[in-house]
Amino acid sequence: MPLDYPAPIQRLIVQLKSLPGIGPRSAERMALWLLQAGRERVLPLAAALKGISEQVERCEDCGFFLELNAPCLLCTDAKRNRHIICVVEQAADVLRLERSRAFQGQYHVLGGKLSPLDNVTPEDLRIESLARRVVELPATEVILALSSDVEGEATAHYLADALRHTQTSISRLAQGMPAGGNLDHVDELTLYQALQGRRVV
């Protein structure tokens, strides 16, 4: 057997390597850096990791993150319009829209977009809870703030069909969204304009 790092270091490298965007070389560098950095750097990192696994949950309604047992600041905010829902793919999109200050209604985090190639089916997305909320709130308008790529389009059409029986008005973000782009790559002003210029699906 060729020489390798002791098992605890190997285990750390395996974990780091499994993170998005981290290759084997970076994982090795990070592991060795952490070893060098010592306890005062490593323990807070370990505590933060423990924290996100034990003290964070998702709001059952909007799907955004919550600190364990705390109320959802979005869903319980009485100043927000309860009759309009903005549907986004990821929780990070909620913050992006909030920073654009273009939207004052309810959010719904889908958890992704339909993608047969990646095995993402309607059952993997928070579509049932969306349909429930549209009826319960009730929502008179649903804005689909999804990517403008093929998967985003497919998801928008699927949602429009799934919500048709609720008679709610369904619109999509309009001009300003780059073709093939998701909310990640859009600046706040563009996002604001896209939201203002939404069109009915």
Ligand SMILES: [Zn+2]
């Ligand atoms: Zn919520």
